[in-house]
Amino acid sequence: xxxxxxxxxxxxxxxxxxxxxxxxxxxxxxxxxxxxxxxxxxxxxxxxxxxxxxxxxxxxxxxxxxxxxxxxxxxxxxxxxxxxxxxxxxxxxxxxxxxxxxxxxxxxxxxxxxx
Amino acid sequence: xxxxxxxxxxxxxxxxxxxxxxxxxxxxxxxxxxxxxxxxxxxxxxxxxxxxxxxxxxxxxxxxxxxxxxxxxxxxxxxxxxxxxxxxxxxxxxxxxxxxxxxxxxxxxxxxxxx
Numbered sequence: 001x002x003x004x005x006x007x008x009x010x011x012x013x014x015x016x017x018x019x020x021x022x023x024x025x026x027x028x029x030x031x032x033x034x035x036x037x038x039x040x041x042x043x044x045x046x047x048x049x050x051x052x053x054x055x056x057x058x059x060x061x062x063x064x065x066x067x068x069x070x071x072x073x074x075x076x077x078x079x080x081x082x083x084x085x086x087x088x089x090x091x092x093x094x095x096x097x098x099x100x101x102x103x104x105x106x107x108x109x110x111x112x113x114x115x
Numbered sequence: 116x117x118x119x120x121x122x123x124x125x126x127x128x129x130x131x132x133x134x135x136x137x138x139x140x141x142x143x144x145x146x147x148x149x150x151x152x153x154x155x156x157x158x159x160x161x162x163x164x165x166x167x168x169x170x171x172x173x174x175x176x177x178x179x180x181x182x183x184x185x186x187x188x189x190x191x192x193x194x195x196x197x198x199x200x201x202x203x204x205x206x207x208x209x210x211x212x213x214x215x216x217x218x219x220x221x222x223x224x225x226x227x228x229x230x
Contacts, residue, residue: 004158031216043159043205043220056215091158098216102209106151106158 002026004107006092012113013082021077021110023092032075033093033104034067036060043091049075050098082114117142117208121221129229134178134193136224138206141187148189149207149218150180159205165189176200201228 005024013019025032034046047057049067066078075094079086089111093104122137140146147166151159163174170182176199180191189206206221 033216033218035218035220042222043207043218045217045219048215048217050215056217093159095216102216103161103164104216104218106160108156108158 002105004092004094004105006090006107006110008110009108010111010113012115015084015114016081019079019082019112021079021090021092021112023075023077023094023107024073025075025092025094026105027073029094029096029105031055031095031098031102031104032067032069033095034077035091035093035106036088037091037109038085038088046077046090048098079112082112084114087112087114117146117219119206119208119219119221121204121206121224123224124222125225125227127227127229128196130198131195134191134196134200134226136191136204136206136226138180138189138191138221139187140189140206140208142208146208148180148182149209150174150178150189150191151205151207151220153203153205153223155202162191162204196226196228198228198230201226 007022032049037043047061048055064080068076089109091109092107095102095104118141120139149164150162163172165172165182173179178193203223205223207218
Protein backbone atom coordinates (compact mmCIF):
# COMPACT_ATOMS: atom_id res chain seq x y z
CA UNK A 1 0.00 0.00 0.00
CA UNK A 2 1.41 3.42 -0.92
CA UNK A 3 2.48 5.56 1.99
CA UNK A 4 3.99 8.92 2.79
CA UNK A 5 7.53 8.68 4.06
CA UNK A 6 9.54 11.23 6.01
CA UNK A 7 13.22 11.58 6.80
CA UNK A 8 14.85 11.84 9.21
CA UNK A 9 12.69 10.42 11.97
CA UNK A 10 14.51 12.58 14.51
CA UNK A 11 16.58 15.70 13.92
CA UNK A 12 18.55 17.49 16.60
CA UNK A 13 19.95 20.91 15.80
CA UNK A 14 21.39 23.97 17.47
CA UNK A 15 19.39 27.17 17.69
CA UNK A 16 20.03 29.37 14.67
CA UNK A 17 20.90 26.49 12.36
CA UNK A 18 19.02 25.66 9.19
CA UNK A 19 17.17 22.37 8.91
CA UNK A 20 15.49 20.65 6.00
CA UNK A 21 12.80 18.10 6.65
CA UNK A 22 12.08 15.75 3.79
CA UNK A 23 8.94 14.01 2.68
CA UNK A 24 8.08 11.70 -0.19
CA UNK A 25 4.33 11.98 -0.82
CA UNK A 26 2.26 9.29 -2.50
CA UNK A 27 3.16 9.34 -6.17
CA UNK A 28 -0.18 10.30 -7.78
CA UNK A 29 -1.08 12.90 -5.17
CA UNK A 30 -1.27 16.54 -6.13
CA UNK A 31 -1.77 18.39 -2.83
CA UNK A 32 0.91 18.50 -0.16
CA UNK A 33 0.84 19.71 3.41
CA UNK A 34 2.97 20.29 6.44
CA UNK A 35 1.58 20.22 9.96
CA UNK A 36 3.33 20.37 13.29
CA UNK A 37 2.56 19.22 16.81
CA UNK A 38 4.35 20.77 19.73
CA UNK A 39 4.55 18.31 22.62
CA UNK A 40 1.26 18.24 24.50
CA UNK A 41 -0.52 20.52 22.02
CA UNK A 42 -2.78 20.02 19.05
CA UNK A 43 -1.71 19.29 15.50
CA UNK A 44 -1.45 22.65 13.69
CA UNK A 45 -1.62 23.38 9.97
CA UNK A 46 1.47 25.08 8.56
CA UNK A 47 1.15 25.17 4.80
CA UNK A 48 -0.49 23.61 1.76
CA UNK A 49 1.13 23.34 -1.65
CA UNK A 50 -0.41 22.69 -5.03
CA UNK A 51 0.75 23.14 -8.59
CA UNK A 52 4.21 24.19 -7.42
CA UNK A 53 3.06 27.02 -5.25
CA UNK A 54 1.78 27.66 -1.76
CA UNK A 55 -2.01 27.63 -1.73
CA UNK A 56 -2.46 28.53 1.93
CA UNK A 57 -0.24 29.15 4.93
CA UNK A 58 -0.87 29.77 8.57
CA UNK A 59 0.42 32.62 10.68
CA UNK A 60 3.03 30.23 12.05
CA UNK A 61 4.55 29.90 8.58
CA UNK A 62 6.63 33.07 8.63
CA UNK A 63 9.65 34.07 6.57
CA UNK A 64 11.80 31.53 8.38
CA UNK A 65 9.88 28.72 6.72
CA UNK A 66 9.86 27.66 3.09
CA UNK A 67 8.66 24.66 1.13
CA UNK A 68 9.83 23.19 -2.10
CA UNK A 69 9.13 20.31 -4.42
CA UNK A 70 12.55 20.11 -6.00
CA UNK A 71 12.27 17.05 -8.20
CA UNK A 72 8.69 15.83 -8.58
CA UNK A 73 8.94 13.27 -5.82
CA UNK A 74 10.27 15.02 -2.73
CA UNK A 75 8.53 17.74 -0.74
CA UNK A 76 10.69 19.63 1.72
CA UNK A 77 10.20 22.02 4.60
CA UNK A 78 13.11 24.32 5.37
CA UNK A 79 13.50 26.29 8.55
CA UNK A 80 16.18 28.90 7.95
CA UNK A 81 17.19 29.80 11.48
CA UNK A 82 15.70 27.50 14.06
CA UNK A 83 14.37 28.71 17.37
CA UNK A 84 13.77 26.78 20.54
CA UNK A 85 10.03 27.03 19.98
CA UNK A 86 10.37 25.22 16.64
CA UNK A 87 10.89 21.99 18.57
CA UNK A 88 7.95 19.82 17.56
CA UNK A 89 6.85 16.80 15.56
CA UNK A 90 6.44 17.78 11.92
CA UNK A 91 4.01 15.80 9.78
CA UNK A 92 3.87 15.76 6.02
CA UNK A 93 0.62 14.81 4.31
CA UNK A 94 -0.58 14.44 0.75
CA UNK A 95 -3.90 14.03 -1.02
CA UNK A 96 -5.23 13.42 -4.49
CA UNK A 97 -7.54 16.42 -4.30
CA UNK A 98 -8.84 18.95 -1.85
CA UNK A 99 -12.23 19.32 -0.19
CA UNK A 100 -14.39 16.25 -0.50
CA UNK A 101 -11.82 14.36 -2.53
CA UNK A 102 -9.04 15.31 -0.22
CA UNK A 103 -8.42 12.48 2.19
CA UNK A 104 -5.01 13.33 3.52
CA UNK A 105 -2.46 10.61 4.06
CA UNK A 106 0.08 11.40 6.76
CA UNK A 107 3.66 10.40 7.16
CA UNK A 108 5.11 9.13 10.45
CA UNK A 109 6.57 12.52 11.31
CA UNK A 110 9.98 14.02 12.01
CA UNK A 111 10.72 14.96 15.58
CA UNK A 112 12.73 18.19 15.55
CA UNK A 113 14.63 19.10 18.70
CA UNK A 114 16.24 22.54 18.83
CA UNK A 115 18.86 22.97 21.55
CA UNK B 116 -13.32 30.56 11.74
CA UNK B 117 -13.41 26.86 12.34
CA UNK B 118 -12.43 25.10 15.52
CA UNK B 119 -12.64 21.69 17.14
CA UNK B 120 -12.96 20.76 20.79
CA UNK B 121 -12.37 17.26 22.07
CA UNK B 122 -13.75 16.74 25.55
CA UNK B 123 -11.43 14.64 27.66
CA UNK B 124 -7.74 14.42 26.91
CA UNK B 125 -7.64 10.91 28.38
CA UNK B 126 -10.33 8.25 28.27
CA UNK B 127 -9.96 4.87 29.92
CA UNK B 128 -12.24 1.91 29.24
CA UNK B 129 -12.16 -1.79 29.97
CA UNK B 130 -11.72 -4.26 27.15
CA UNK B 131 -15.15 -5.06 25.72
CA UNK B 132 -16.71 -1.83 26.96
CA UNK B 133 -18.22 0.93 24.86
CA UNK B 134 -15.83 3.56 23.54
CA UNK B 135 -17.13 7.13 23.29
CA UNK B 136 -14.81 9.94 22.28
CA UNK B 137 -16.39 13.36 22.08
CA UNK B 138 -15.86 16.01 19.44
CA UNK B 139 -17.61 19.32 18.99
CA UNK B 140 -16.90 21.69 16.16
CA UNK B 141 -17.51 25.27 15.22
CA UNK B 142 -17.90 26.20 11.58
CA UNK B 143 -19.67 28.98 9.73
CA UNK B 144 -19.99 26.80 6.62
CA UNK B 145 -21.08 23.17 6.24
CA UNK B 146 -18.21 21.17 7.66
CA UNK B 147 -16.36 18.13 6.55
CA UNK B 148 -15.41 16.13 9.64
CA UNK B 149 -12.74 13.53 10.21
CA UNK B 150 -11.43 11.22 12.87
CA UNK B 151 -7.78 10.22 12.73
CA UNK B 152 -5.95 7.71 14.90
CA UNK B 153 -2.28 7.80 15.80
CA UNK B 154 -0.51 4.73 17.10
CA UNK B 155 2.84 5.16 18.84
CA UNK B 156 5.62 6.21 16.48
CA UNK B 157 3.29 6.26 13.50
CA UNK B 158 1.57 8.90 11.42
CA UNK B 159 -2.08 9.86 11.51
CA UNK B 160 -4.41 7.32 9.91
CA UNK B 161 -7.91 8.19 8.76
CA UNK B 162 -10.60 6.29 10.68
CA UNK B 163 -13.65 7.81 9.04
CA UNK B 164 -15.02 10.98 7.52
CA UNK B 165 -18.27 12.84 7.01
CA UNK B 166 -18.70 15.07 3.98
CA UNK B 167 -22.35 15.00 2.93
CA UNK B 168 -25.20 12.50 2.92
CA UNK B 169 -25.77 9.91 5.63
CA UNK B 170 -25.00 11.37 9.04
CA UNK B 171 -23.92 8.05 10.54
CA UNK B 172 -20.62 7.07 9.06
CA UNK B 173 -18.76 3.83 9.54
CA UNK B 174 -15.03 3.57 9.52
CA UNK B 175 -12.28 1.07 9.93
CA UNK B 176 -11.78 -1.20 12.93
CA UNK B 177 -15.46 -1.10 13.93
CA UNK B 178 -15.60 2.62 14.68
CA UNK B 179 -18.46 4.87 13.69
CA UNK B 180 -19.44 8.48 14.21
CA UNK B 181 -22.61 10.46 13.86
CA UNK B 182 -22.79 14.00 12.55
CA UNK B 183 -25.34 15.97 14.57
CA UNK B 184 -25.72 19.45 13.16
CA UNK B 185 -28.06 20.62 15.91
CA UNK B 186 -25.47 19.70 18.53
CA UNK B 187 -22.43 20.60 16.38
CA UNK B 188 -21.01 17.24 17.36
CA UNK B 189 -19.23 14.33 15.71
CA UNK B 190 -18.65 11.82 18.48
CA UNK B 191 -16.72 8.63 17.80
CA UNK B 192 -18.01 5.32 19.13
CA UNK B 193 -17.15 1.66 19.12
CA UNK B 194 -19.41 -0.89 20.79
CA UNK B 195 -16.65 -3.06 22.21
CA UNK B 196 -13.12 -1.88 22.91
CA UNK B 197 -10.14 -4.01 22.01
CA UNK B 198 -6.67 -3.73 23.47
CA UNK B 199 -5.37 -2.77 20.03
CA UNK B 200 -7.58 0.36 20.08
CA UNK B 201 -5.26 2.03 22.57
CA UNK B 202 -3.97 5.08 20.73
CA UNK B 203 -4.45 8.81 20.34
CA UNK B 204 -7.51 9.99 18.46
CA UNK B 205 -7.89 13.31 16.70
CA UNK B 206 -11.03 14.97 15.42
CA UNK B 207 -10.57 17.43 12.55
CA UNK B 208 -12.65 19.74 10.41
CA UNK B 209 -12.39 21.36 7.04
CA UNK B 210 -15.06 22.55 4.65
CA UNK B 211 -16.20 21.84 1.14
CA UNK B 212 -15.37 25.21 -0.31
CA UNK B 213 -11.80 24.99 0.90
CA UNK B 214 -9.49 24.90 -2.06
CA UNK B 215 -6.59 23.85 0.09
CA UNK B 216 -8.00 21.10 2.29
CA UNK B 217 -6.49 22.61 5.39
CA UNK B 218 -7.45 20.52 8.43
CA UNK B 219 -8.16 22.05 11.82
CA UNK B 220 -7.50 19.54 14.58
CA UNK B 221 -8.75 19.10 18.10
CA UNK B 222 -6.40 18.56 21.02
CA UNK B 223 -6.56 14.80 20.77
CA UNK B 224 -7.84 12.14 23.15
CA UNK B 225 -5.67 9.34 24.42
CA UNK B 226 -7.64 6.11 24.71
CA UNK B 227 -6.45 3.60 27.27
CA UNK B 228 -7.93 0.09 27.19
CA UNK B 229 -7.61 -1.94 30.38
CA UNK B 230 -7.67 -5.73 30.34
